[in-house]
Amino acid sequence: MVATTVDIFTSLWSIFSTLGVxxxxxxxxxxxxxxxxxxxxxxxxxxxxxxxxxxxPREQKGAKKLLIxxxxxxxxxxxxxxxTFIALDNLDRPPADALEVKVVAFQWGWKFIYPNGYExxxxxxxxxxxxxxxxxxxQDVFHNIGIIDLRLKVDAIxxxxxxxxxxVYETGVYDIRCFELCGDGHGVMIGKLIVMDPGEFNSWYxxxxxx
Amino acid sequence: xDPHQLPPSHSIKRWLLTTNHKDVGILYLVTSLYFLxxxxxxxxxxxLQLAGPGLNILSPPAFNxxxxxxxxxxxxxxxxxxxxxxxxxxxxxxxxxxxxxxxRLNALSYWLYLFGGLLVVISFFQDRTLDVGxxxxxxxxxxxxxxxxxxxxxxxxxxxxxxxxxxxxNFVVTIFRSRAKGLRLTALPMFTIGILLTVLMMLYAxxxxxxxxxxxxxDRILGTVYFTSPQGGAILWDHIFWFFGHPEVxxxxxxxxxxxxxxxxTFSRRPLFARRIIIAAMVVVATLSFLVWxxxxxxxxxxxxxxxxxxxxxxxxxxxxxxxxxxFIYTLAKARIELRTPMLFxxxxxxxxxxxxITGVFLGSIxxxxxxxxxxxxxxxxxxxxxxxxxxxxxxxxYYWYPKMTGRMFSEKxxxxxxxxxxxxxxxxxxxxxxxxxxxxxxPLYIEKLMPLQQIATIGGFIFATSFLVMFWNLLYSLRYGExxxxxxxxxxxxxxxxxxxxxxxxxxxxxxxxxxxxxFIAANGAAHGEPETHLSPWPFxxxxxxxxxLLGLTTHILISVAGVGLLAFSVLGFAGExxxxxxxxxxxxxxxxxxxxxxxAWWTFISxxxxxxxxxxxxxxxxxxxxATWPAPGTLLDISHGAMNTFILLTSSLTVVLALxxxxxxxxxxxxxxxxxxxxxxxxxxxxxxxxxxxxFSHGITFSSSLPASTFFLTTGIHGAHVFAGLLALAYLLAxxxxxxxxxxxxxxxxxxxxxxxxxxxxWVFIFxxxxxx
Numbered sequence: 001m002v003a004t005t006v007d008i009f010t011s012l013w014s015i016f017s018t019l020g021v022x023x024x025x026x027x028x029x030x031x032x033x034x035x036x037x038x039x040x041x042x043x044x045x046x047x048x049x050x051x052x053x054x055x056x057p058r059e060q061k062g063a064k065k066l067l068i069x070x071x072x073x074x075x076x077x078x079x080x081x082x083x084t085f086i087a088l089d090n091l092d093r094p095p096a097d098a099l100e101v102k103v104v105a106f107q108w109g110w111k112f113i114y115p116n117g118y119e120x121x122x123x124x125x126x127x128x129x130x131x132x133x134x135x136x137x138x139q140d141v142f143h144n145i146g147i148i149d150l151r152l153k154v155d156a157i158x159x160x161x162x163x164x165x166x167x168v169y170e171t172g173v174y175d176i177r178c179f180e181l182c183g184d185g186h187g188v189m190i191g192k193l194i195v196m197d198p199g200e201f202n203s204w205y206x207x208x209x210x211x
Numbered sequence: 212x213d214p215h216q217l218p219p220s221h222s223i224k225r226w227l228l229t230t231n232h233k234d235v236g237i238l239y240l241v242t243s244l245y246f247l248x249x250x251x252x253x254x255x256x257x258x259l260q261l262a263g264p265g266l267n268i269l270s271p272p273a274f275n276x277x278x279x280x281x282x283x284x285x286x287x288x289x290x291x292x293x294x295x296x297x298x299x300x301x302x303x304x305x306x307x308x309x310x311x312x313x314x315r316l317n318a319l320s321y322w323l324y325l326f327g328g329l330l331v332v333i334s335f336f337q338d339r340t341l342d343v344g345x346x347x348x349x350x351x352x353x354x355x356x357x358x359x360x361x362x363x364x365x366x367x368x369x370x371x372x373x374x375x376x377x378x379x380x381n382f383v384v385t386i387f388r389s390r391a392k393g394l395r396l397t398a399l400p401m402f403t404i405g406i407l408l409t410v411l412m413m414l415y416a417x418x419x420x421x422x423x424x425x426x427x428x429x430d431r432i433l434g435t436v437y438f439t440s441p442q443g444g445a446i447l448w449d450h451i452f453w454f455f456g457h458p459e460v461x462x463x464x465x466x467x468x469x470x471x472x473x474x475x476x477t478f479s480r481r482p483l484f485a486r487r488i489i490i491a492a493m494v495v496v497a498t499l500s501f502l503v504w505x506x507x508x509x510x511x512x513x514x515x516x517x518x519x520x521x522x523x524x525x526x527x528x529x530x531x532x533x534x535x536x537x538x539f540i541y542t543l544a545k546a547r548i549e550l551r552t553p554m555l556f557x558x559x560x561x562x563x564x565x566x567x568x569i570t571g572v573f574l575g576s577i578x579x580x581x582x583x584x585x586x587x588x589x590x591x592x593x594x595x596x597x598x599x600x601x602x603x604x605x606x607x608x609x610y611y612w613y614p615k616m617t618g619r620m621f622s623e624k625x626x627x628x629x630x631x632x633x634x635x636x637x638x639x640x641x642x643x644x645x646x647x648x649x650x651x652x653x654x655p656l657y658i659e660k661l662m663p664l665q666q667i668a669t670i671g672g673f674i675f676a677t678s679f680l681v682m683f684w685n686l687l688y689s690l691r692y693g694e695x696x697x698x699x700x701x702x703x704x705x706x707x708x709x710x711x712x713x714x715x716x717x718x719x720x721x722x723x724x725x726x727x728x729x730x731x732f733i734a735a736n737g738a739a740h741g742e743p744e745t746h747l748s749p750w751p752f753x754x755x756x757x758x759x760x761x762l763l764g765l766t767t768h769i770l771i772s773v774a775g776v777g778l779l780a781f782s783v784l785g786f787a788g789e790x791x792x793x794x795x796x797x798x799x800x801x802x803x804x805x806x807x808x809x810x811x812x813a814w815w816t817f818i819s820x821x822x823x824x825x826x827x828x829x830x831x832x833x834x835x836x837x838x839x840a841t842w843p844a845p846g847t848l849l850d851i852s853h854g855a856m857n858t859f860i861l862l863t864s865s866l867t868v869v870l871a872l873x874x875x876x877x878x879x880x881x882x883x884x885x886x887x888x889x890x891x892x893x894x895x896x897x898x899x900x901x902x903x904x905x906x907x908x909f910s911h912g913i914t915f916s917s918s919l920p921a922s923t924f925f926l927t928t929g930i931h932g933a934h935v936f937a938g939l940l941a942l943a944y945l946l947a948x949x950x951x952x953x954x955x956x957x958x959x960x961x962x963x964x965x966x967x968x969x970x971x972x973x974x975x976w977v978f979i980f981x982x983x984x985x986x
Contacts, residue, residue: 009581012576012579023569027537028565031562038543038546039548039550040480053699057476058486060542080526154510155511158350158445181275184272186275
């Protein structure tokens with residue numbers, strides 16, 4: 001099976017979250033350790049270099065320690081970015097055999113226009129296993145079409161067409177929601193994505209009456 | 212009334228008229244806490260709505276208004292002003308100054324801020340306030356939100372940007388020109404460094420917001436088509452807004468970083484780790500902050516290479532932050548840590564900020580941002596940085612300096628109680644929002660399975676709110692019953708602790724100096740010599756009130772505006788004519804502006820912010836023109852001869868200003884008056900010619916809303932014309948004074964400062980003429 005948008009996101013997400021949690025835990029544990037260890041106790045004397053009233057600021061030397069830490073975090077971050085660019089290449093390269101559907105967002109709903117000219121409001125039907133490429137625009141304000149379960153999101157901007165794609169290997173129904181505040185109906189701007197068995201899809205698609 | 216003496220602190224007169232930085236600081240503090248309650252109550256309202264997946268506590272329009280105003284109020288009217296409350300009070304003390312460089316302008320900043328906030332509050336009681344999200348995305352907020360309250364709220368924001376510009380200039384000049392001898396820039400306390408970098412970012416970020424608001428207001432009120440046309444529209448706004456918006460994030464954060472630095476040193480009893488690297492890293496962040504705005508637009512279909520570039524800058528900016536935060540943590544090694552309330556808040560805030568920073572790297576990754584954009588993950592991330600890092604960090608600052616401001620200690624017990632409630636409430640409120648990353652932002656309804664997370668968040672929200680009630684009680688109670696604090700209750704080393712708590716009006720008895728590497732005081736205070744300095748002025752309040760009335764009239768009744776403009780004229784004259792004494796210390800550390808006097812520095816600072824304003828307006832023109840398939844050829848829409856004539860007139864007027872200054876320098880009264888009059892005449896001629904040009908266009912049916920070429924022309928030349936008009940008003944005033952013998956022999960600096968402004972306005976025209984008429 002070819003990677004889907006879900007696969008691409010999930011693998012990247014798990015790397016980021018693992019490293020993120022790791023770094024967070026290490027740094028915070030170290031901080032808590034220092035605080036507990038160095039808490040002021042009556043028997044503990046003041047450090048020798050405590051800044052005295054009226055002194056100009058001094059600093060603790062430590063360029064080396066800091067450099068090592070920053071190089072370490074830089075290497076983590078650069079790794080993450082390289083992985084991001086690889087994932088991005090895959091996301092930006094929609095499969096060639098895709099079913100192409102035009103999406104027009106409006107206050108407050110979605111219109112889907114199929115290659116044969118058939119228009120449907122609120123409901124997008126696609127066949128299982130075939131890539132689907134969405135050409136997304138808006139007829140009024142800035143929206144964002146999101147099918148979060150498929151990890152797919154595209155800005156819908158008036159006067160502009162943006163492209164997104166996905167491929168689903170299981171039949172089912174998914175929520176389509178708007179992810180950019182677009183007015184009073186933003187919260188209820190919900191559509192349905194219906195992934196059908198290819199055979200059923202074909203018979204449905206060929207039965208459409210296009211005016 | 213003696214304007215050199217402050218009335219007692221229980222008199223209302225004191226608070227309306229004061230220009231003393233410490234009083235203004237207190238005013239900022241109280242006002243920002245008031246707006247914290249406004250923003251907080253709104254948040255509790257929509258947290259209640261979100262306590263269940265399908266509740267109907269707020270209708271969708273009410274929900275959108277609550278979310279929008281919560282965001283705007285918290286970012287612009289709470290966190291930054293709270294930082295400036297501390298900055299007003301503490302920065303002059305930390306640098307050894309008697310006051311800010313321009314005390315009256317400081318009071319003016321405060322009152323503009325208050326009245327700007329009042330406009331936003333008033334807009335609630337009109338037909339719908341801003342309901343379009345704090346980011347004011349287009350074209351939703353231009354063509355699709357036709358409510359009068361949106362206009363009022365927008366005008367409130369405009370007034371706020373005026374306040375910010377004025378205070379920015381003031382702090383830049385103060386920190387560069389009023390430092391005690393020996394206090395080099397790198398030797399400044401961290402809080403002052405944080406504020407200096409903050410105001411430098413503000414100086415170049417806020418004019419972009421102002422330009423955006425001007426374009427938006429013009430679309431809404433005059434009918435121009437910047438954002439309603441697809442060539443400009445959503446993307447143009449994104450660029451303008453986020454050019455402001457991303458630096459704004461650091462503008463909000465940097466004062467808190469400064470608090471971290473000072474508090475850590477005091478309570479860990481050790482010097483800061485790698486202090487100079489921290490400062491360098493902060494400078495890098497402040498610079499880079501203007502180059503990362505595109506990461507807010509990854510999904511808008513920008514060119515892949517541009518997107519990659521913004522990814523790299525975004526990720527790059529995380530590295531200096533690593534250096535800063537790690538240095539703070541390394542400071543704790545071999546320390547003797549006193550866990551008093553301010554220190555607890557700083558440590559808690561750093562821990563929270565670390566989570567905010569790590570999740571920021573997630574969002575910097577485009578591939579993840581594709582999915583996380585517009586979800587609760589983003590909401591959680593920026594609350595961890597801006598509410599947890601910035602706001603909680605500033606609360607540490609409030610506790611840290613409370614003894615200095617009031618002369619009394621707060622209750623440590625209540626402080627700790629608040630800390631515990633803050634940490635529990637904050638994390639209960641925002642951590643579940645990371646886990647709600649599949650849920651869109653700003654929706655009043657959601658799917659059933661997210662209910663437990665959202666309910667935990669709501670409970671956390673109320674605990675977080677309670678923690679502030681504890682703080683308010685602590686601050687009020689201790690004002691009366693707290694133990695006397697003495698000069699330096701924390702044993703800190705910075706200068707603000709070397710004077711009484713609270714400090715006397717002139718701050719220090721004697722002039723502080725670090726000339727020989729340690730603090731000493733030169734006995735004779737500068738204030739003791741010559742004419743006493745002024746501490747009271749009615750005009751900052753009057754000017755702000757007048758602006759408020761004038762703007763309020765625009766969305767209520769035009770007669771109110773007329774009255775406001777009248778009051779404004781009266782107040783401007785009053786302000787200009789008032790004799791207000793505020794002297795610079797004879798002795799001070801002023802690098803790199805030893806030879807630039809403070810007025811000159813102020814003008815240059817102001818003009819550099821104007822460069823950004825016009826830069827954005829001209830960029831918007833270039834942007835829409837590039838995006839348009841066709842554009843009228845030179846000479847078809849606009850008559851080149853009008854433009855050429857105006858270019859000639861304006862350039863000549865620059866020459867006459869120079870000649871007026873030269874005459875004034877040599878004491879030639881006739882020349883001064885004559886050349887000022889000539890400038891006034893030429894400027895008027897320019898506007899007359901402009902008027903003819905506009906009338907011709909109107910008579911051919913070409914108006915603001917005709918097309919993008921028309922819209923951009925009218926708006927750009929209109930804003931420029933408004934600058935010319937403002938210059939002419941100033942000229943009329945100068946001429947009137949020159950006729951009565953001013954600027955001869957002495958006082959010619961005033962003409963010089965006016966000259967800078969006038970030349971700048973001319974130079975802008977030199978860009979406008981070819982861009983609009985010739986190409």
